[in-house]
Amino acid sequence: MELPPTRIAAVMASVRARINARSYVPGMRLPSVRAQAKALQVSVSTVVEAYARLVAEGVISSRPGAGFHVNGPVAPLALSGIDPPRDRQVDPLWLARQSLEHDARVLKPGCGWLPEDWMYVEGIRRGLRSAARASATSLADYASPLGLPPLRQLLARRLAGQGVDAAPEQILLAESGSHAIDLICRFLLQPGDTVLVDDPCYFNFLALLKAHRVQVVGIPYTPNGPDVEAFGAALQAHSPRLYITNSGLHNPTGAVLSPVTAHRLLTLAEGSDLVIVEDDLFADFEHSPAPRLAAFDGLSRVIQIGSFSKTLSAAVRCGFIAARPEWIDALADLKIATSFGGGRLAADILLTALTDSGYRRHVETVRTRLAAARELTLDRLATLGIQPWIVPQAGMLLWCRLPDGLDAAAIAQRSLADGVVLAPGNAFSPSLGATGFLRFNAAQAQDTRVFEVLARAMRG
Amino acid sequence: MELPPTRIAAVMASVRARINARSYVPGMRLPSVRAQAKALQVSVSTVVEAYARLVAEGVISSRPGAGFHVNGPVAPLALSGIDPPRDRQVDPLWLARQSLEHDARVLKPGCGWLPEDWMYVEGIRRGLRSAARASATSLADYASPLGLPPLRQLLARRLAGQGVDAAPEQILLAESGSHAIDLICRFLLQPGDTVLVDDPCYFNFLALLKAHRVQVVGIPYTPNGPDVEAFGAALQAHSPRLYITNSGLHNPTGAVLSPVTAHRLLTLAEGSDLVIVEDDLFADFEHSPAPRLAAFDGLSRVIQIGSFSKTLSAAVRCGFIAARPEWIDALADLKIATSFGGGRLAADILLTALTDSGYRRHVETVRTRLAAARELTLDRLATLGIQPWIVPQAGMLLWCRLPDGLDAAAIAQRSLADGVVLAPGNAFSPSLGATGFLRFNAAQAQDTRVFEVLARAMRG
Numbered sequence: 001m002e003l004p005p006t007r008i009a010a011v012m013a014s015v016r017a018r019i020n021a022r023s024y025v026p027g028m029r030l031p032s033v034r035a036q037a038k039a040l041q042v043s044v045s046t047v048v049e050a051y052a053r054l055v056a057e058g059v060i061s062s063r064p065g066a067g068f069h070v071n072g073p074v075a076p077l078a079l080s081g082i083d084p085p086r087d088r089q090v091d092p093l094w095l096a097r098q099s100l101e102h103d104a105r106v107l108k109p110g111c112g113w114l115p116e117d118w119m120y121v122e123g124i125r126r127g128l129r130s131a132a133r134a135s136a137t138s139l140a141d142y143a144s145p146l147g148l149p150p151l152r153q154l155l156a157r158r159l160a161g162q163g164v165d166a167a168p169e170q171i172l173l174a175e176s177g178s179h180a181i182d183l184i185c186r187f188l189l190q191p192g193d194t195v196l197v198d199d200p201c202y203f204n205f206l207a208l209l210k211a212h213r214v215q216v217v218g219i220p221y222t223p224n225g226p227d228v229e230a231f232g233a234a235l236q237a238h239s240p241r242l243y244i245t246n247s248g249l250h251n252p253t254g255a256v257l258s259p260v261t262a263h264r265l266l267t268l269a270e271g272s273d274l275v276i277v278e279d280d281l282f283a284d285f286e287h288s289p290a291p292r293l294a295a296f297d298g299l300s301r302v303i304q305i306g307s308f309s310k311t312l313s314a315a316v317r318c319g320f321i322a323a324r325p326e327w328i329d330a331l332a333d334l335k336i337a338t339s340f341g342g343g344r345l346a347a348d349i350l351l352t353a354l355t356d357s358g359y360r361r362h363v364e365t366v367r368t369r370l371a372a373a374r375e376l377t378l379d380r381l382a383t384l385g386i387q388p389w390i391v392p393q394a395g396m397l398l399w400c401r402l403p404d405g406l407d408a409a410a411i412a413q414r415s416l417a418d419g420v421v422l423a424p425g426n427a428f429s430p431s432l433g434a435t436g437f438l439r440f441n442a443a444q445a446q447d448t449r450v451f452e453v454l455a456r457a458m459r460g
Numbered sequence: 461m462e463l464p465p466t467r468i469a470a471v472m473a474s475v476r477a478r479i480n481a482r483s484y485v486p487g488m489r490l491p492s493v494r495a496q497a498k499a500l501q502v503s504v505s506t507v508v509e510a511y512a513r514l515v516a517e518g519v520i521s522s523r524p525g526a527g528f529h530v531n532g533p534v535a536p537l538a539l540s541g542i543d544p545p546r547d548r549q550v551d552p553l554w555l556a557r558q559s560l561e562h563d564a565r566v567l568k569p570g571c572g573w574l575p576e577d578w579m580y581v582e583g584i585r586r587g588l589r590s591a592a593r594a595s596a597t598s599l600a601d602y603a604s605p606l607g608l609p610p611l612r613q614l615l616a617r618r619l620a621g622q623g624v625d626a627a628p629e630q631i632l633l634a635e636s637g638s639h640a641i642d643l644i645c646r647f648l649l650q651p652g653d654t655v656l657v658d659d660p661c662y663f664n665f666l667a668l669l670k671a672h673r674v675q676v677v678g679i680p681y682t683p684n685g686p687d688v689e690a691f692g693a694a695l696q697a698h699s700p701r702l703y704i705t706n707s708g709l710h711n712p713t714g715a716v717l718s719p720v721t722a723h724r725l726l727t728l729a730e731g732s733d734l735v736i737v738e739d740d741l742f743a744d745f746e747h748s749p750a751p752r753l754a755a756f757d758g759l760s761r762v763i764q765i766g767s768f769s770k771t772l773s774a775a776v777r778c779g780f781i782a783a784r785p786e787w788i789d790a791l792a793d794l795k796i797a798t799s800f801g802g803g804r805l806a807a808d809i810l811l812t813a814l815t816d817s818g819y820r821r822h823v824e825t826v827r828t829r830l831a832a833a834r835e836l837t838l839d840r841l842a843t844l845g846i847q848p849w850i851v852p853q854a855g856m857l858l859w860c861r862l863p864d865g866l867d868a869a870a871i872a873q874r875s876l877a878d879g880v881v882l883a884p885g886n887a888f889s890p891s892l893g894a895t896g897f898l899r900f901n902a903a904q905a906q907d908t909r910v911f912e913v914l915a916r917a918m919r920g
Contacts, residue, residue, distance in 0.1 A: 026786045074790035119600035128592035140579035142774045144562045178800040207797035314602045315805040330534035337667035340638040345775040
């Protein structure tokens with residue numbers, strides 16, 4: 001009997017779809033041939049043939065007497081809808097992993113944080129010594145639902161300095177800035193919702209939003225903030241639930257929002273149910289504070305999040321959320337449900353490190369060092385024909401255009417073979433529209449070997 | 461003109477449904493009357509009337525010139541499907557919040573952890589002093605994707621001692637045990653999937669699963685583990701994706717799994733795509749190790765998770781996942797996407813605290829104290845006519861039956877007014893079948909005021 005080829009293909013497609021959706025994960029046994037035939041309403045011999053072809057393709061394997069099993073690796077998470085296929089070099093998670101791997105021989109001008117000896121290590125040591133003498137409650141107990149009250153009071157005072165009026169009860173501590181955004185996504189998003197991000201944006205927003213199975217729409221970013229026309233059009237076309245952005249200093253461009261853009265964004269959002277998350281983690285690098293959406297909006301539809309992982313320590317995990325009080329309450333429930341409270345000790349250490357004049361002095365030193373590092377890095381890049389999109393006023397990040405025709409992903413791949421982790425533009429671009437861009441971290445580009453390797457990689 | 465009453469009701473129901481689904485959250489502006497009329501294909505006057513009635517009900521409010529806004533509070537998360545309505549007293553999140561609030565005057569025999577002076581505070585102090593002298597990398601940098609290698613090596617040796625063969629590359633550090641389970645849920649679950657839990661089970665599993673929008677099916681728990689017949693029937697009826705349980709010591713009952721139950725569970729699961737999460741966080745309380753599903757199964761379909769928050773410190777957040785290598789890789793991606801790595805410092809402190817003979821001696825002391833505390837607590841409960849479901853061999857938890865006709869939720873409510881947080885049985889029961897049960901923590905029930913308040917509350 002001739003088997004119907006379209007039915008065989010349909011069974012194969014069904015198995016592949018389940019593997020891609022992670023309902024079949026590597027190592028799991030597939031339904032028996034008989035059960036699968038019944039489930040898909042095809043003949044047993046159709047399933048036998050489909051399984052045999054999948055074995056031949058290496059998608060599944062057969063173990064005598066133990067049925068068919070799914071082979072690895074696990075299917076990657078995919079943005080729902082129109083996620084374009086991504087090469088490994090511009091996959092946000094791949095870039096994160098390259099940056100996070102600890103290998104002292106590797107240089108990382110593509111990573112998004114300062115070298116450890118630029119961080120506030122003395123403050124952390126002081127915080128640790130102080131914590132070593134703290135009460136048993138500090139050292140052994142869970143945090144209270146919103147987190148350490150004096151740290152929330154300190155954060156409220158800092159926010160007031162940026163024009164954001166938030167009572168300590170409107171502040172929830174989280175494990176990190178990313179954890180803060182993740183909680184907000186859990187609070188507001190359903191799978192299939194649409195979320196706006198900047199194009200380019202912080203690459204990990206794209207990985208995070210994949211985990212929430214939402215549609216991502218990128219808004220072109222200008223030197224003054226997101227393109228207001230495109231933002232308005234996206235509001236109309238997609239009824240997005242959330243817009244996630246950086247104010248203060250934008251990642252990856254180092255740009256800041258202009259007051260007129262901030263005002264126009266909020267005006268456009270009026271009457272929609274859009275919530276805006278403003279990720280403010282580079283705040284302490286600014287010389288003078290740029291406009292904050294949260295200040296214009298009064299924490300009505302804007303939620304501000306932040307952490308000290310870029311300026312103080314990434315090892316002491318603590319982020320925060322400032323939002324409407326009733327939202328904070330729901331977010332605290334989600335925090336408890338998914339991680340049962342938080343790190344009392346990290347909050348204690350952070351509080352000690354933040355509450356003397358040492359941190360202020362540390363930040364001022366870092367700002368000065370960064371100004372010099374930016375200038376030096378831009379000079380060195382210029383000799384290679386690499387130009388900044390804008391010259392940022394502050395921070396470590398430089399968003400740079402390669403000479404015409406060069407592909408940042410290919411250059412990043414070649415540099416990695418020489419022990420240098422670069423950050424190719426498309427890892428930051430939901431539309432993959434930044435093929436000719438690299439993001440540089442001026443503080444991590446002090447070693448001249450970075451530019452030697454880069455020059456070689458540019459020659460191909 | 462007479463307005464159609466069913467259409468008004470339909471508009472009202474649509475708004476209420478969106479509030480319950482959290483697509484409208486408190487403070488957000490509703491669509492304009494005109495936009496809503498168009499969206500729902502009804503007349504403008506129907507929407508005007510529906511909005512007016514919702515204003516009268518207090519669900520929304522009208523601001524002159526600024527449209528209609530949703531009033532608080534935020535709709536609670538609901539388990540999808542057949543989640544029975546829960547009173548506040550037996551809501552898992554409410555119990556968690558009562559337990560986590562810091563008020564030294566309140567006694568907490570209902571909470572699930574040891575008093576802080578029973579924890580390994582000396583070890584944490586030593587870990588903090590050691591960390592204060594550590595390298596800048598330890599103090600300022602992100603953790604590597606899987607987490608601190610020597611801690612993962614130590615965990616691999618501990619697991620080997622329980623018969624679980626896991627290489628360090630099969631171990632991923634997480635922020636806590638809850639965070640570990642949350643990552644696994646993100647890896648495997650889609651909204652609408654079915655998850656099996658024990659009935660009764662650790663109450664926070666129910667809150668966590670709500671956040672994942674899945675169906676929960678409870679399996680009656682027996683003194684030897686889950687009821688095997690019911691487990692088999694649920695496998696057939698629901699094709700569940702996941703089963704989450706505690707081995708070692710079960711929460712809330714203090715029971716342990718028998719070898720025959722472990723073997724039968726795994727045999728029943730053969731040929732299904734069920735994954736089992738074994739939460740082993742009470743391991744160090746055991747005098748002699750009970751069977752582990754992970755040991756029987758060889759980390760094939762079983763994932764083991766754990767932490768030291770119950771025996772060492774809840775303030776130093778660190779949990780772990782042991783699983784198949786290809787799953788660990790996907791879980792690490794999810795960890796990076798949702799929290800960008802983890803707490804290097806917490807892992808360092810934990811490693812120092814765990815690596816000398818002090819922790820072993822601490823655990824032995826706690827076991828001895830717990831044995832005495834269990835006996836004393838059971839004696840005191842017996843005088844009130846409260847009997848244990850079983851007498852546990854180890855640990856702090858006692859799952860106890862009230863005298864006939866008494867309602868644990870009502871008693872918990874009255875005790876709370878007297879400053880005693882109890883844990884009513886139905887907070888642990890997906891079927892709300894434990895009305896007459898309370899979970900006691902022997903270590904937190906040393907103060908005789910607990911029993912005075914309880915006796916008064918039982919009298920009504």
